[in-house]
Amino acid sequence: MQTKETIVCRCEDITLDEIKSLISQGYRTIDEIKRVIRAGMGPCQGRTCRMLIAQELAKVCGIPVGEVLMPTFRAPVKPVKLGTFAGGE
């Protein structure tokens, strides 16, 4: 696979190559990777890329994908306008 051109996180434009390089530098959880390069911080909040990153981590650590530590899920699930929360709309 072309890891340089394969996009893992399309919201933040992050390639498989970048994810692999962080894992090889010792970053071992989705949370750590997210904090260094923003993977999972886009408008979809990682719904698209989270499992792809988990798969890469699982491969390297030799564990099932289900055992990769998942980040916390919080509201809002879909982007909502500030004005709506303020009760203005």
Next chain:
Amino acid sequence: MQKQANVVIIGGGIIGCAVAYELAIRGVKDIVVIEKQYLSSGATGRCGAGVRQQWGTETNAILARDSVRRFEGMNEELEYDRDIEFKQGGYLMVSYTQNEWNQYKKNVAVQHSLGIPTKMLTPQEAMEIVPHLNINGLVGATFCQTDGHANPFHVVDAYFKAASRLGVKFETYTSVTGIKREKGKVTSVQTTKGDIDTPLVINACGYAAGTICEMAGFELPLYPQRHQALVTEPVEPCQGPMVISLHYRLYCQQTPHGSFIMGVGDPHEPKDFNINSSWEFLEDVARQATTVLPLLKNLRVVRQWSGLYDMSPDANPILDEIPEAKGMWVAAGFSGHGFMVAPQTAVLLAQKILGQECFMPIERFGLDRFRRGELLLEPAVV
């Protein structure tokens, strides 16, 4: 894990990592940092990462002023392979009541005496800096151009990498479970991965610093308090400075990435370790933010989170050795502004521990100020 060390630092937030670096660069060998989760998993990775010099007590103002100089040169100093993203868009502190304005004037006098270039602005002048500011009822504002904010994950990563190059060991996913002492001195630290014998322990555990001190049989006058924040979708750059209103308990900034980060302080927040995110917060911050900065009502919120402030009774930190457990130092109680003062706080502590000349008197941050009732009460906290 190793069985012995010269120094054990507990906590892998900005304080723990910066202290590790400052000790190592001064020649201390064999330092271990113990972190329960991953680096910056505590308050540091959850903070607004705002850096302001506009304080009301000299202590906070000096630490922040000198730390700004460090942030300015940090990429080079720590030879960082990424960018700490320190952006000096200034801080605009807006005042909507006369009482508050009177306090701001006193704070500015302190700042000017320390050479901090804060300006006092009329509502019109404030609007020239932030065109979407609501000046209805605004009494005035203060502005300091060299304030700003940085990327907290990258700052910690920079300290981590620089300290690692100097030989510091980092043990992540390792919790401290006990502190042993003999004849009033610390002797070892117990962790989930075994014990480490050491004569020197630095408690940089933020909100959990009290828990760690209890393990050594000492109670700290600190308490945890939840603070929540949110981030919006990124948009074109339109707001240079961080806008802060003590009256509306609000701070709000646009990051270099384009997103807006904001938070409010909740006066009714109980003293506990809760870090769940709440619906009430979303409504509260949305109301305050759209009052002060109405334009923001069209922005979509993408994520909210929360973290804990490590509150001290006077909103100034504690930097001291525990009298009952010699060799055990505390660096905690940063009360919601530990990120911005971390670089120089770490220097001060390293100088004191190594018996070097301190760049400012450290005694002011001593534990006995609480016993003597000589508090350094900080008036300018959100």
